[in-house]
Amino acid sequence: MYSVTKLIHFCYGHRLLDYQGKCRRLHGHNGTVEITIDKPRLDSRGIAMDFEDIKSIVQLWIDAELDHRTILSAKDPLVPVLRKLEEPVVTLPGNPTAEAIAKHIFDTVKSRGVPVASVKLWENPTSCAGYREAPST
Numbered sequence: 001m002y003s004v005t006k007l008i009h010f011c012y013g014h015r016l017l018d019y020q021g022k023c024r025r026l027h028g029h030n031g032t033v034e035i036t037i038d039k040p041r042l043d044s045r046g047i048a049m050d051f052e053d054i055k056s057i058v059q060l061w062i063d064a065e066l067d068h069r070t071i072l073s074a075k076d077p078l079v080p081v082l083r084k085l086e087e088p089v090v091t092l093p094g095n096p097t098a099e100a101i102a103k104h105i106f107d108t109v110k111s112r113g114v115p116v117a118s119v120k121l122w123e124n125p126t127s128c129a130g131y132r133e134a135p136s137t
Ligand SMILES: [Zn+2]
Pocket: 014, 023, 027, 028, 029, 123
């Protein structure tokens, strides 16, 4: 199996509900998405997936839909407040943890036909969480 990995940087704000640590407060990250794509075979050029193709599909979507957005739980009382102020808000069904944001990116990228194997979200240079599907048996 071949793999290619692309790093995409974006900025986002979030906060966690029902959480006692400092991430309960609205704050932001300069995050890095690490997306890995698996391909069993190379194309006629010897490429598993062209980095430019990943960029055109994944980075354009992240730039348009996630970059400099606030990502919140759909249950967060801030959602209607920010929307009333015409601030762009992205909602997830549960807490917008790095794990949940990674899964959101994984699901969206997969739905666009990219053979994504895993997505990791680095919240800072030392902390990352990710999502990948369990190998089929
Ligand atoms: Zn955070």
